[in-house]
Amino acid sequence: MNLNAAPSAGLALKPEHYAEALAAPADGLWFEVHAENYMVRGGPRLAWLEAISERHPLSLHGVGLSLAADVDLEHLARLAELTRRFEPWLVSEHLAWSAWRGAYYPDLLPFPRTSAALARIVDNVERVQDALGRAIAIENPSHYLALEGQEWDEIDFLAELARRTGCGLLLDVNNVFVSARNLGASAEATIDAFPGELVNEIHLAGHSVDGALLIDSHDAPIAPEVWALYERLIARIGARPTLIERDGNLPAFSVLAAEWARAQAVLRAPALKQAA
Numbered sequence: 368m369n370l371n372a373a374p375s376a377g378l379a380l381k382p383e384h385y386a387e388a389l390a391a392p393a394d395g396l397w398f399e400v401h402a403e404n405y406m407v408r409g410g411p412r413l414a415w416l417e418a419i420s421e422r423h424p425l426s427l428h429g430v431g432l433s434l435a436a437d438v439d440l441e442h443l444a445r446l447a448e449l450t451r452r453f454e455p456w457l458v459s460e461h462l463a464w465s466a467w468r469g470a471y472y473p474d475l476l477p478f479p480r481t482s483a484a485l486a487r488i489v490d491n492v493e494r495v496q497d498a499l500g501r502a503i504a505i506e507n508p509s510h511y512l513a514l515e516g517q518e519w520d521e522i523d524f525l526a527e528l529a530r531r532t533g534c535g536l537l538l539d540v541n542n543v544f545v546s547a548r549n550l551g552a553s554a555e556a557t558i559d560a561f562p563g564e565l566v567n568e569i570h571l572a573g574h575s576v577d578g579a580l581l582i583d584s585h586d587a588p589i590a591p592e593v594w595a596l597y598e599r600l601i602a603r604i605g606a607r608p609t610l611i612e613r614d615g616n617l618p619a620f621s622v623l624a625a626e627w628a629r630a631q632a633v634l635r636a637p638a639l640k641q642a643a
Contacts, residue, residue, distance in 0.1 A: 397423050
């Protein structure tokens, strides 16, 4: 399946759903996994992924490369090995950091968008792409507070990163909504300004509320406001491969399949409109 030629929706693959994922009809469905969960030499987890990869395309989504700080070369080597083994249609990573001078933190941490940070991330993305032998996609982050010292607008920063490295972008629509609410910005303006020609993949997810903050928790259904932003985006840029991302409070596979079907309908809408 060529997801660039015929974009379709995918699901985040979780161990609880391996059997149903394997049995799911193959037409149009792909799965994404967190790469770090499969950086092992053997065992049942890799065997399950091998079986699913024989029926469905795979995407690898990293959470530990720490592109805004230090890239662990051993970690990168293991990612490269996994990529060669499964030949996913896309490899993606977050615009964040989680490691510094040998210390590792269990989160995707923010940084000021300075020119120095951009130069560091460009070097890191190029190092990763050289090791993998392919371009990757970088995800826009969620924001919970305004950082001082910003020199770049976020969209300009991402576009410049793509220009210098040849990487693509992964547009997480829930991250846009969460960030806009938390910082008092317009989610619609961000969606309208995002460079559609650079978008390789889209993520849709749910969020939770913690007092005055929205949290990108991936443990709830996709909110109506996020669906509306997604429809607005697709109407402007056309169909792109779209992931239904769920990491906590996992529902039945059928519930996620219903969200998948809704995304599929949105992806088909531009073509149906043209045909009419």
